[in-house]
Amino acid sequence: MGEHNKANIIKYTRKYMNITQAALAENICDPVTLARYESGKLEPSDEKFSLLMQKMGQSGEKYIIPLASTDESAKSLINEISDALEKGDYAKVEVLLENLKRQRTFLQEGSENFQYLKRLEAIVAYESNKIDAHEFITELKSALSLTFKDFDECSLPKHRVFTQTEILLISNIARQYGISGNKEKAIKIYESLEKYFMGDIVLNDYMPRYAVLANYSSVLGLMGYYDESIAVCIRGLKWMKKHNKCNLIYNFYYNIGWNIKKKIDCGMESETMLSVAQCYVWLGCELCKLYHEDMRNYRNMCKFYEENFAYSQ
Amino acid sequence: MEEITLGELIMNLRIKKNISRARLCDGICSTVALGRYESNERVPDKFLIDCILERLGENSARLEFISSEDEFSKSVYRRDIEEYLDNRQYSDVEKILEIYRSNTQKSERLHYQYIYFKEGEICFENKKYEDALDLYKKALDLTERLDVIDKGLCDKLLSDIETGLLYKAAETYKCMGETDCADYIFDELRKYLMEQEDDCKKKAEYLPLVVIHTAETEINRSNYGLAKQYLNMAEELLIKEYHLTGLEKVLELKRRLDEDNDEEELHRLLAIKILNTRNVDGTISDEGIKLWESTIKQI
Numbered sequence A: 001m002g003e004h005n006k007a008n009i010i011k012y013t014r015k016y017m018n019i020t021q022a023a024l025a026e027n028i029c030d031p032v033t034l035a036r037y038e039s040g041k042l043e044p045s046d047e048k049f050s051l052l053m054q055k056m057g058q059s060g061e062k063y064i065i066p067l068a069s070t071d072e073s074a075k076s077l078i079n080e081i082s083d084a085l086e087k088g089d090y091a092k093v094e095v096l097l098e099n100l101k102r103q104r105t106f107l108q109e110g111s112e113n114f115q116y117l118k119r120l121e122a123i124v125a126y127e128s129n130k131i132d133a134h135e136f137i138t139e140l141k142s143a144l145s146l147t148f149k150d151f152d153e154c155s156l157p158k159h160r161v162f163t164q165t166e167i168l169l170i171s172n173i174a175r176q177y178g179i180s181g182n183k184e185k186a187i188k189i190y191e192s193l194e195k196y197f198m199g200d201i202v203l204n205d206y207m208p209r210y211a212v213l214a215n216y217s218s219v220l221g222l223m224g225y226y227d228e229s230i231a232v233c234i235r236g237l238k239w240m241k242k243h244n245k246c247n248l249i250y251n252f253y254y255n256i257g258w259n260i261k262k263k264i265d266c267g268m269e270s271e272t273m274l275s276v277a278q279c280y281v282w283l284g285c286e287l288c289k290l291y292h293e294d295m296r297n298y299r300n301m302c303k304f305y306e307e308n309f310a311y312s313q
Numbered sequence B: 001m002e003e004i005t006l007g008e009l010i011m012n013l014r015i016k017k018n019i020s021r022a023r024l025c026d027g028i029c030s031t032v033a034l035g036r037y038e039s040n041e042r043v044p045d046k047f048l049i050d051c052i053l054e055r056l057g058e059n060s061a062r063l064e065f066i067s068s069e070d071e072f073s074k075s076v077y078r079r080d081i082e083e084y085l086d087n088r089q090y091s092d093v094e095k096i097l098e099i100y101r102s103n104t105q106k107s108e109r110l111h112y113q114y115i116y117f118k119e120g121e122i123c124f125e126n127k128k129y130e131d132a133l134d135l136y137k138k139a140l141d142l143t144e145r146l147d148v149i150d151k152g153l154c155d156k157l158l159s160d161i162e163t164g165l166l167y168k169a170a171e172t173y174k175c176m177g178e179t180d181c182a183d184y185i186f187d188e189l190r191k192y193l194m195e196q197e198d199d200c201k202k203k204a205e206y207l208p209l210v211v212i213h214t215a216e217t218e219i220n221r222s223n224y225g226l227a228k229q230y231l232n233m234a235e236e237l238l239i240k241e242y243h244l245t246g247l248e249k250v251l252e253l254k255r256r257l258d259e260d261n262d263e264e265e266l267h268r269l270l271a272i273k274i275l276n277t278r279n280v281d282g283t284i285s286d287e288g289i290k291l292w293e294s295t296i297k298q299i
Helices: A003-016 A023-026 A031-039 A046-055 A072-086 A091-101 A102-109 A111-127 A133-144 A162-178 A183-197 A206-222 A224-243 A250-263 A271-290 A295-308 B006-016 B021-025 B031-038 B046-055 B071-086 B090-102 B109-125 B131-144 B160-175 B180-194 B201-220 B224-240 B247-257 B262-277 B286-295
Strands: A061-063 A201-203
Touching: A003 A031, A003 A046, A003 B071, A031 A046, A031 A206, A046 B131, A072 A111, A091 A111, A102 A111, A111 A133, A111 A162, A111 B006, A133 B021, A162 A206, A162 A224, A183 B160, A206 A224, A206 A250, A224 A250, A224 B021, A250 A271, A250 A295, A271 A295, A271 B224, A271 B262, A271 B286, B006 B031, B006 B046, B021 B031, B021 B046, B046 B071, B046 B109, B046 B160, B071 B090, B071 B109, B090 B109, B109 B131, B109 B160, B131 B160, B160 B180, B160 B201, B180 B201, B224 B247, B247 B262
Parallel strands: A061 A201
Antiparallel strands: none
16 A cells, blocks of 8 residues: 555545544554654554554555556466466466466566465465475465565464465465364464454455455364354355355355254254255355366265265155 | 556556547546646546546556545445445435535536436336436436437447446336337447456446346347357356356346256256345345255255
């Protein structure tokens, strides 16, 4: 966010809320400093900005800066890569990446682009079994450290403005911890990611948020926290409904059904809910197929359906 | 990334797309004013910036260009209006529209265009079609887009709001039974939107819906082959963008046209029907569960 913008946002929000400079500045900074922030003479840190906005009851517009490029062909490649990645077509991602690397403008545009490439290369290498799970986490962390050096797995700095690539990297790291058995670490990271999202008007963030929540609910479910997992799914669904998008919602519906079934299996839920569980799982499968999502997931979900519901009434 | 001024951004885009100043600013400001914006001598308000960028086929700018207190508060109003509209809280929309209006001068045409648009939408939702159409026309007239309704686009460029207005006007005509008027506008919109880049917001939002209307028209004319083509196009667009609105209609119409009642198609349609009866939090409603139990589960 440019200084010009922060200055205006503070100033106009304060006037809109009818608060004096003195009142706003109290306990946060000097009134003179606030005046300087508002005139654009001094740029407030992300932390001060956030404190000021929160004091006014506005969480402020926080951006998760999406990956952007001024290069037209790079832009369309990025979209294609995004698509292929969501569908689990890693061979295609690899090919597209090679094309992207040839776009010189893209590479010259800054370290975030380089980080983006590194993330994808790591994913492709792992999915095609060229590196193992341990090396994968190392690669992901190394990519993250290109722009974010102080990654503390237990808490994310509340006031730092993250880029989309950074959020996705953190989410990938969490997911890998989950897959390789270190579920506690995974949960901690997801919790701090959710806290980061929570309560703020975060723009341009639908991709990271649904990806994070989908993986978060999976890890919770696998650890036996069925109700918490369902709650995360509902948060995901509500959010996607609000934004009128259906990416990955199959995941949320399936997970809800999966969790209900697991609860029934261990006696935490009545057998009468079996039909409901079945409906959710069925809906998950149908939506995955309808929106041409990851076919590997589709096959796994169908298998779960066959094994758990095919012979029920 | 290299810093670029707003003026440079607009000018570069305009030149790249081979659009003259006159064509770009038609109905919204003078060419002299546009020239001043491009050379950074003056900064237009954000609403105007959005309109210019959208006509250039770009998506509207982030908040970076807000340059006045008034503009800021108006953008907050618009955000709230859209949220209330989504939740069908029409009396709340009306309250904010009143405040918005009282803070807007008659000379701020683009803002008035927005106000009339939203007032029109409320009328439409309350089935007051004549009133809605009047408001849409009033809004379109403010940026000289009214005669698109019967004379077509003829090289004119459209912002997102202008596109929305034309779409809603056509929809309203259709509800009033004036299908010829409706079809004409949908046709013009379809051709215009198809020329836009794929990542253009108004294309993703309106093209599938326009194409669905076109398909319905072709069905009424018994051109089933053509209708099917349009329906497939609409389906592809909606699925690619992970949209839901309009998908149930597409699948229903496709099913009506298909001779062999494909079971897979039935499943897809039911999945979407169930999704459309979701609770506010996105969970499947009791109605949805009942629908599933009475259909799919029986199979």
